[in-house]
Amino acid sequence: MCIEKEREALLKFKEGIQVDRCGLLSSWGINDDNNRNCCQWRGIRCSNQTGHVIKLDLRGVEEESYCITGKVSSSLVDLKHLSYLDLSLNNFDQPIPSFVGSLVTLKYLNLSSARFSGEIPHQLGNLSSLISLDLKNDLFVKNLSWLSHLKLLRYIDMTGIDLERAIDWLRIVNDLPFLRVLHLEYCNLPSRVPWPLSYKNSTTTLSYLNLAGNDLNDSSIFQWLFNLSGIDTHLAHVDGPSAFGNMHALSHLDLSFNQLQGPIPDTISNLQSLQYLDLSFNNFQLSQFPKIGNLCSLQILHLEEANIIDELPNIIQTLTGCANKSLLDLCLSDNQIWGPIPDTIGTFSSLQQLSLYNNRLNGTIGRRLGQLSMLETLDLSSNSLHGTLCSSHFSNLSRLSVLHLSNNPALVLDIEDDWVPPFQLDFISLRSCRLGPIFPNWLVSQNNYSFLDISAAGISDSIPDVFTLPSKLSYLNMSHNMIYGTLPYFDVPTTPLYSTLAIDMSFNNIEGAIPPFPVNLTSLQLNNNRFSDPVLFLCPRGEVLLSYLDLSNNLLFGKLPDCWINFEQLSILHLENNNFSGGIPPSISYLKQLESLHLRNNSFSGELPRSLEDCTSLVYLDLAHNSFTGRILPGIGTNHKNLGFLSLGSNNFVGEIPLSLCQLPSLQILDLAVNQISGTIPNCIRNLTAMQSTSDMIPPLQNNHTFGTIESTIHSRDLIVFSILNTDAATIMWKQLERSFGEYLGLVKLIDLSNNKLEGEIPREISALQGLVSLNLSRNSLVGSITPEIGQLTALEVLGLSNNHLSGEIPASITALSSLSNLDLSNNHFSGEIPKGTQLQGFDASVYAGNPQLCGAPLPYCSWDQPHHNSTRGDNTTPQDDTDDDKMFIVGLYVSVVLGFIIGFWGVYGTLVVKRSWRHAFFQFFDDMKDRLYVMVSLSIAKFKRRL
Template sequence: MNSACCLLFLTACYFISYSNCLAGGTHESIHCIHDEREALLQFKQGIQFDRCGLLSSWQEQASQHHLECCQWEGVHCNNHTGHVTMLALRGVAGDQPCLEGTVSTSLLKLKHLKYLDLSLNDFGGEPVPSFIGSFTNLQHLNLSKAGFSGEIPHQLGNLFNLASLDLSCDFGNSYGCPYADSLKWLSHLTLLRDISLSGIDLSQTSDDWYQVANNLTSLSVLHMERCGLSPSILNSISYMNSSSSFSVIDLSNNNFNDTSIFKWLFNLKGIGSTLVHLDLSDNQIPGPIPHNFGKMLSLSYLDLSSNLLQGPIPSAFWNMRSISYLSLAKNQLEGPIPDTISNLKHLSHLILSGNAFQGRRNFPKSLGSLCNLQDIRFNDNNLDDELSTIIQALSGCVRKSLVSLELSQNRIWGSIPDIISTFSLLDGLILNTNRLNGTISPGIGQLQMLEILDLSYNSLKDTISHNHLSNLSRLSILDLSNNPDLVVHISPDWVPPFQLTSLILESCKLGPSFPKWLVTQTNLSYIGISNAGISDTIPTSFWNSLSPSNLVYLNMSYNMISGVLPNLSVTLLKLPIVDLSSNILSGAIPSFLRNATKLYLNNNRFSDLSPFFCPKQKTSLTFLNLANNLFSGEIPDCWMYFDQLLVLHLENNNFSRKLPASIGALTLLYTLHLRNNSLSGELPKSLQNCTSLVILDLGYNTLTGKIPQTIGHSFENLRVLSLQSNNFVGELPLSLCQLSQLQILDVSINHISGILPKCLYNLTAMTGTEDGLPDLYVDNVYNYYVYSEYARLMWKRKEQRFQRSMGQVIAIDISDNELEGHIPEGISSLTGLIFLNLSRNHLSGNIASKVGQLVSLEFLDLSNNHLSGEIPTTLSEVASLEILDLSNNNLSGKIPVGTQLQSFDSSSYMGNPGLCGLPLPKCSGDQPPANNVQEDDAFSEQNEDDSSDILLGLLISVLLGFIIGFWGVFGTLVIKTAWRLALFKFFDDMKEKLYALMVVIVNIAKVWRT
């Protein structure tokens, strides 16, 4: 990269020097060619905006106050002829382009032009001007990042004298980047030394680019990153005239998914002695790293990160003794790293993160001998070793050069050792997300160059005091978060020597007092001290110390912070995320918090909205959460000032009266939560203007009137509609069926009458289990803030909150209403339904015969209706059913036999007199005939006495048999001595035989085991 920049700089200097040389070092004696001056003025007329004043010196006539055109900014002429030879209008004005407009064809009159630079401007997405191909003297052409689009004109192939070509395009250009279907026109430009086509769409060029690069023997610098280049190389490609002068090749961010790119690279003649910079990162190159890299003796920059390289690194790889920057990150490479890495004496940056190089106690000790090494990144490598062992391995000469050490996301354990104090140049120590479980040496305070200290997400057990921090005058980022046993005990009177930009002490023991030393930190942009055990008030001096121009993120949630927030007259310029939720703050919400872009004040004791609402100008708030507070009275009617809101939570307060009409100004609103208040009256008609709504939750209020007939037309994106426990009347509007993305419908506990719409089968989102509530991802400077929406539902007799599992909850609850008529058959087509509750209505008719198609159903409640007929046999096939209630209807017949329906308690079927079969009593058809029962009873009575006589005789017979048998044998043995001795001898012989048999079995078992 440095070589490319140097080459461009030298090229520019050459042309500037060349032009100045022709001009004798001054422009004063040069007179413009009239036609060329007019051509330049016509070009100026096509420029609508000149934010940098690049063309301010371009005036109609030369005079005492107006310069000749050869003296205009960006214009250089030939001193002898006066012809314009250079037009350098590179536009740099911060984040915006200097020039905006069109490129006039009048430039065709500049026939002697050798240098043209229109880069970093905005030409409105117009095509690259094809007339530029007429500038046959042109040697340098730079149209990069200038807002051009469309196909690159093949007429550029006429620029036979061109040495440098830059058409690169920024990723994400609003006009779209230019493209080329063929690059054969490039093959005519035999003098080209520098090509940059980065961002140009070359996906349709087949293998042109390989052949062109091979044939341009003068080519030294090739930039084709993000071009969509194909992965294959035709076997017919010839390497006879391949370039041997490449110094820079950047083909990163393409589509190479095989090893053909290596085949091309290593077939280039002399590549090993000329190539200095190679970037093949962010492709999909598989397989092992080729041995040929060992022959790249001049290579100083190599980036192979973010590919699919695997296996160990070949030993020859470490022969690249000129290498300075080496990145193999985010591959599938394995270790260990051999000691021969010490051959890379010039190595300054070693980036091996995201692989599997290291196992337990296997850190490459030879790194300690690399005296130029400044940057080591071994993060995310499953490194399992004690930190003191790793630091000891780096205690050679590398400790005098090392600037940044990143070992995050491994399995490193132990303490921060004292030897860390000897790494005197260290400005970044990043050890987050490991298993550090010891203490932090005060020696860390000797790292006077330290700017970043990140020990977050470990299990450190220590007390941090000012002794650890008192010498860190350069410290900018301090992150000790998520170490639950780490105590941060700093005297409130201590004045730190540093000015932090980022402080993260979340989930540490920071309290109980508010850290008053924070008032000295006036440059903070990121503050995270949530869940830190603070039970104190926030001093006004803290708010006054904040820099309104810097603050990006402030999170003090999940503490016990109390008191009232001051109403400061400040403007937070960067529209920060402010999270003060889950505390015990009270009083009024101050007006300055309107300057946030995301504001979370839920779960507090705020009671006054008046300072916050009804501002004099519009706000930029996108997220506002005021749920679970003590607000009462009417919701302020000034939502037109909050028209950027995406998420609004006002639930669980005591708001009353009507919903204000200005709520309709929230046309971008994604979710509206007003649950559990005391809102009354009808829904305002303006609500239908909130066409972006995905979640509408108005449950547990006293709202009246009808559900709007237009609901299906107004809220086409609606996934959750929750209106339960209100006083809505009338029929369900037919337009509900047009909510094809609806996932949860809850209108329970109202006064809805009429029939269930037959078109419910149109709720197609209920036919699957795909999550209809994607997360809202919000980018900011320091992290990717994720907001996950949620919905509440009465689930298994208890109200539950569903968030991450929203895709698993597809529900209809219309219980506790006044519905009549039949259950529509089409409801059986909603095969993704998990929850269906139609209980406590006046529904009649049969249960839909195809109810068995609801294969995902876990909860079914049809109780307390007037349903009749039999339970469909298909219901027994719903294996997922966990809760079933069909009680208090007029159902009849036998409960279908199956393992599922018989597993429910009888209460699931009670109140249906005509039902029978398990778990209820048996049906009459399941018992023996009545006459057989009577005969059996008579027979048993007749034989009852006989059976008792037989039992008595049986007992006497058994007893006599035992006495005769016992004394018949043992009495004889007592009387006959010879018989008794013979019996005892028989048992002795049997005992010896059994013992011998057991010995044989044991010996055989021993042989088998061996």
């Protein structure tokens, strides 16, 4: 029987619990005589000798699914003999109670993932008997000195605790003489290691160390790590040397996700017991590990994204010491390794996982790869390998379950048709390898895979009738080939473990009818084929699980069946670019989870049904390029609060723009172009708040689970990672061309109301939409002027206002639109000068054509910008052509020359002829000058001769 005082303490603890979802406390305190013994309550253990409670284990089931919610009562201090306390995986939204430090008999304390918060109380330093401490929570410490008092600790897990201010963490850990396991992942440890550090009293019993995710950048930590060489003999008396198994040296070291860089000291060879080494996501080079091949116990080596720049044969040679005999898992992915897969890889006889994806491997694959008889995972994807793989490369790989060779477009798999593989694969990814043109017959023998991707593999064949899908299949992709013929009926017997299935057969030449598919199908992509009859498929016998369906770009025709009651899980529906006709069936109202509906470019007609208003989850609605008539449903604005994309262009809608559209806060694509819409542009357009920002405001799709383009990566830990898009692809008119946007669609803010019958002025409120990228109001009957606030639309790239009745001057503020690359103001009544700015003068003159009173570059100069001329006609000066000015200048030049000749020559010569006395005096002057010149020359010659 338990102690009554301790029984009451436990019941008080139960009173503080508000929720017990897992029934952990259901047996506590039931009022019957058989249940008064608290030692028999769930999670309680008492001492056989004294009856005291020594163990309280209320561990939850799993993280994020908390069993217990409430507060930890201080009544637990009455459990004076408690040695084991586990409250992990629960929800105690409070700091760790300081009274826990009073439970001095505790040897095991686990408070991990229990949603404790705040600072770790220093009173935990009183638990001097503690052997195991697990505090993994969102906590912090200001000082870690309390940990130094817990000298018997062998296990510490403080993952996620903020230790940024604990600058002495390594000194404290180093002084714990019995510590064997230490978890300090993602603790925001100080990047610098405090030195000097003595090895004399170091924790030589440490066998497991995880310091991942701390941004450590001080490689001197290796001086400490690589000197943890063995157990001190004087420690063996504490609970015996086998208390925690073999305690000889470090066997597990994880320093991934830091900022460490080499070189690595040669003393790494001291770690002869090391079995697991993870240095991924650092800045090492394998050439800086000269002794790593001497680690004879090494089983797992992860150097993913470690900035390794080397040739693979060199790396393999570095590891060929004795490590090649012990290695089970080698991951060198996401580096810059080049070269071939050498035959020396065959010496790694124990290798089970080989991951070299996303490197620069550019050679062939050696045949001795096939000697790795223990190999289970082979990932060589996303490289530039070439050459041919044949059956001999795989003949001895009987244990292979994961084959990932995708994205090696020059790699050829030429395997005989009659070859039967010795393995049954679970994961097959051969995307963008060369398998074709014949469908690979060896795949027919594989009947146990869950993932198959042979997309873009050059297959131009039909699918064999004997090809069947395994029961555990979750993903099938044969897209982007040239597969022809009809699609066989895929009968997949489902099991509870694999309850969903995604199939992608898009971009092929498959024709005929769409057959029924397995009931567990959740995503189906058959777009860009030649299917012609969907009726049977779209009217299944019962409810289906489809959430993503893409039948676009086919030859489907006829009316859309009214069977949507069976598609209640449907979230995305693509039927665009087919030949569907008739109206939208009323049963569309059952698609309560429909978020994306694309019926673009068909022959649908009639008015939009009211049932469409019941699809209240819509985010994307594209009905453009059909023959819909009537008015736009006002319920589109009131019922679809998440609508971010609305395209109703190229139809026959009439009436005014519903004011309810202004109530769509997430709308950032509005296309109503090419309709018969009349009335004015509503002033409430400023309420489209998503267009006031340049950020992506389209709500993410909530119900998409396995659809879209699924990219897969097999990591060295044999983990399948799916990257699933939460956006959809849609088509818009962008710069006069139809373009399909995918993940970047959310960055486009567009209003297109062109080719309608809109009247009135452009509301100045439109200037509030400062995130607007494209605005097209062309081909309407708009009047008035462009608002001066147009310059506030600084993100605008496209502006179309052509073929309206707009007038007045182009506002000068338009020059502020520095991103404007597409402009059309033609065929209006604009006047005055085009505002001067590099952007506006750079457009072709055609964008301003049809505005006779508009002038300025690139149109002819305005009259007030002409050069000044001497001749004027009254107050009006007629601009002269440049050629006329040139002619007048030449005539003036000739006149001046003639007059100069007449005056200069005949003015002198004519006078001498007429007046005789002037003529005699003129010639007498020249005679005298001749005589004087003769005398001067003669005298100069005589003087020169006398000197000689």
